[in-house]
Amino acid sequence: MSEENAKLTSSLLYLDNVQVTFDGYRALRGLSLALAPGEMRAIIGPNGAGKTTMMDVITGKTRPDVGDVYFEGRHDLTRMDEAEIATLGVGRKFQKPTVFENHSVNDNILLAARAPRTVRATLAAKGSAEITQNITRILERIRLTDMRERQAGSLSHGQKQWLEIGMLLAQDPKLLLVDEPVAGMTDSETAATATMLKEIAKEHSVVVVEHDMAFVRDLDVKVTVLHEGAVLAEGTLDQVSADERVVEVYLGR
Amino acid sequence: MSRQLDFAGWIFVAVMALAAVLVPLATLGTPDGAALHVPTYLVQLFGKYLCYAILAVALDLVWGYCGILSLGHGAFFALGGYAMGMYLMRQIGTRGVYANPVLPDFMVFLNWHSLPVAWWGFNWFAYAMLMMVLVPGLLALAFGWFAFRSRVTGVYLSIITQAMTFALYKEFFRNDFGFGGNNGLTDFKDILGFSLQSDAVKAGLFSISAVALIASYLISRAIVRSKYGKALIAVRDSESRMRFLGYRVENIKLFAFVVSAIMAAVGGALYVPQVGIINPSEFAPGNSIEVAIWVAVGGRGTLVGAAIGAIAVNFAKTYFTGALPEYWLFALGLLFVCVTLFFPLGIMGVLSRIRFRRKRSEVATGTAT
Numbered sequence: 001m002s003e004e005n006a007k008l009t010s011s012l013l014y015l016d017n018v019q020v021t022f023d024g025y026r027a028l029r030g031l032s033l034a035l036a037p038g039e040m041r042a043i044i045g046p047n048g049a050g051k052t053t054m055m056d057v058i059t060g061k062t063r064p065d066v067g068d069v070y071f072e073g074r075h076d077l078t079r080m081d082e083a084e085i086a087t088l089g090v091g092r093k094f095q096k097p098t099v100f101e102n103h104s105v106n107d108n109i110l111l112a113a114r115a116p117r118t119v120r121a122t123l124a125a126k127g128s129a130e131i132t133q134n135i136t137r138i139l140e141r142i143r144l145t146d147m148r149e150r151q152a153g154s155l156s157h158g159q160k161q162w163l164e165i166g167m168l169l170a171q172d173p174k175l176l177l178v179d180e181p182v183a184g185m186t187d188s189e190t191a192a193t194a195t196m197l198k199e200i201a202k203e204h205s206v207v208v209v210e211h212d213m214a215f216v217r218d219l220d221v222k223v224t225v226l227h228e229g230a231v232l233a234e235g236t237l238d239q240v241s242a243d244e245r246v247v248e249v250y251l252g253r
Numbered sequence: 254m255s256r257q258l259d260f261a262g263w264i265f266v267a268v269m270a271l272a273a274v275l276v277p278l279a280t281l282g283t284p285d286g287a288a289l290h291v292p293t294y295l296v297q298l299f300g301k302y303l304c305y306a307i308l309a310v311a312l313d314l315v316w317g318y319c320g321i322l323s324l325g326h327g328a329f330f331a332l333g334g335y336a337m338g339m340y341l342m343r344q345i346g347t348r349g350v351y352a353n354p355v356l357p358d359f360m361v362f363l364n365w366h367s368l369p370v371a372w373w374g375f376n377w378f379a380y381a382m383l384m385m386v387l388v389p390g391l392l393a394l395a396f397g398w399f400a401f402r403s404r405v406t407g408v409y410l411s412i413i414t415q416a417m418t419f420a421l422y423k424e425f426f427r428n429d430f431g432f433g434g435n436n437g438l439t440d441f442k443d444i445l446g447f448s449l450q451s452d453a454v455k456a457g458l459f460s461i462s463a464v465a466l467i468a469s470y471l472i473s474r475a476i477v478r479s480k481y482g483k484a485l486i487a488v489r490d491s492e493s494r495m496r497f498l499g500y501r502v503e504n505i506k507l508f509a510f511v512v513s514a515i516m517a518a519v520g521g522a523l524y525v526p527q528v529g530i531i532n533p534s535e536f537a538p539g540n541s542i543e544v545a546i547w548v549a550v551g552g553r554g555t556l557v558g559a560a561i562g563a564i565a566v567n568f569a570k571t572y573f574t575g576a577l578p579e580y581w582l583f584a585l586g587l588l589f590v591c592v593t594l595f596f597p598l599g600i601m602g603v604l605s606r607i608r609f610r611r612k613r614s615e616v617a618t619g620t621a622t
């Protein structure tokens with residue numbers, strides 16, 4: 001128990017025995033996971049393993065039936081709503097790119113950028129050189145400098161994914177949850193995305209869910225394998241791919 | 254589109270400002286029958302349209318920019334109207350049929366002996382104006398707080414707004430609810446000591462309505478162009494994404510909803526002295542649906558379009574109900590279907606397409622020469 005306590009307090013994110021049931025289907029069956037501050041973690045697992053559900057639980061979209069979810073060892077995320085959790089410093093990128101299609105690339109970043117979010121503050125908000133520069137820097141990092149005034153809805157699929165990463169950068173959360181960032185990307189886009197994420201991981205803790213093994217290898221971080229709503233294996237990519245049970249899960253279907 | 258929209262907006266403001274100045278001059282400064290004379294009935298008719306336009310702008314703020322299709326905005330309009338009506342009732346004083354200095358006629362008729370608390374203070378204009386803002390504002394605040402916190406959206410939200418206005422409709426019909434029942438409030442004599450029958454007052458009310466419409470437009474415009482306005486549009490397009498960015502979506506919606514309700518109430522308060530009556534039929538669910546049609550016809554999410562739509566559709570309604578009364582509802586329904594199918598951006602969409610085409614042909618001739 002005291003060992004568990006030490007793990008809880010030293011972790012940025014701590015999940016213990018989390019269970020989620022949808023209409024009788026057990027999507028998460030006792031999932032436990034601890035992420036150290038500054039760590040980058042890759043999560044892999046077959047379709048339906050519960051990866052997205054795990055992110056839903058962390059961000060407050062789904063309440064677990066059982067289990068603990070703590071952020072920074074003291075914030076009980078199961079008692080907070082989406083906005084509160086986001087304000088604590090948890091950012092999220094969705095599996096399907098979700099940007100504000102009717103806003104320009106610039107305004108998407110502006111809305112995501114760290115700033116007071118109350119009605120009063122946003123009503124009174126004025127643009128400033130500092131904000132403009134911040135957006136410029138982010139656009140450079142996500143390679144959308146030329147697209148600044150374009151409507152986000154008119155971007156390509158890959159560009160939308162990048163814009164979403166840019167929005168996360170602007171939000172500057174302590175923890176980033178990234179769901180399948182390279183799904184539907186070309187090889188060169190995938191490589192560029194890996195570079196972006198590695199750079200982001202220098203300053204942030206990141207959890208990346210991805211199916212693309214080449215991409216995961218490229219990230220070169222600790223890997224957690226999920227299967228049927230629980231952790232099946234953990235370690236380097238080489239270690240887990242040598243694990244018989246993992247091989248069975250991926251090949252035996 | 255947005256630059257064109259802004260251009261259209263300024264033209265609209267200029268036209269309204271000119272109307273506010275010129276219409277009183279044309280109706281008061283010229284004799285009957287002169288070329289530029291505007292007959293009083295027209296002034297009143299258009300004054301009424303301007304109040305509808307305020308209501309339409311208010312609805313567009315929440316529907317066009319935040320996706321809240323309120324089908325209960327007629328209730329806020331009517332509540333504003335009742336606040337004004339109550340003031341006007343108490344101004345009648347001893348000139349009523351029963352000549353009771355305090356009680357309006359309908360209360361004497363119902364054998365009431367004292368003024369209900371809800372009516373206290375309405376002899377003061379300032380108090381009535383305060384209530385005109387407070388009552389619809391607080392209703393919108395309470396209603397929105399429950400609805401938005403429990404995340405009721407889309408059709409369900411529209412249905413409960415209809416239920417809200419329907420409930421008020423039923424209440425106001427009852428005599429013992431205390432607001433004149435079926436007959437509502439009427440037989441007004443004067444406002445702030447000026448006779449409502451005089452042409453000058455009628456022209457003045459028209460001008461004030463035009464100014465109030467300009468103000469509603471400019472306030473809404475400032476709101477939607479601020480960073481808050483961007484957040485409002487973002488909520489409309491992807492509410493959950495905004496939550497994950499840390500925005501309190503319910504507060505964002507609530508602010509727009511309350512501002513919009515108050516704006517609608519102002520429209521209602523200006524409407525009542527111009528039409529001379531307010532009764533429960535203003536709460537009828539169908540009225541609120543009509544407002545949504547005006548906005549759709551003018552162009553949702555454009556503000557100016559909403560105002561133009563309200564004026565245009567009501568102008569058509571006045572003509573139709575005179576010429577072919579039994580066909581008006583069919584015409585309105587047909588109009589709505591056509592707009593949704595063929596002109597999703599309404600009148601503003603059509604205008605912008607024309608302007609765009611002209612610009613393109615200018616470019617074409619430019620290269621030819």
Ligand SMILES: Nc1ncnc2c1ncn2[C@@H]1O[C@H](COP(=O)(O)OP(=O)(O)OP(=O)(O)O)[C@@H](O)[C@H]1O
Pocket residue numbers: 022023025027045046047048049050051052053054095
């Ligand atoms: N809201 C929901 N209602 C019912 N069932 C759900 C819901 N969300 C997820 N599920 C089910 O839970 C299981 C886990 O889904 P989840 O989306 O977490 O998987 P995943 O690991 O992200 O899969 P993928 O790799 O396909 O994205 C799936 O079988 C899914 O059908």
Ligand SMILES: [Mg+2]
Pocket residue numbers: 051052053095179
């Ligand atoms: Mg998933």
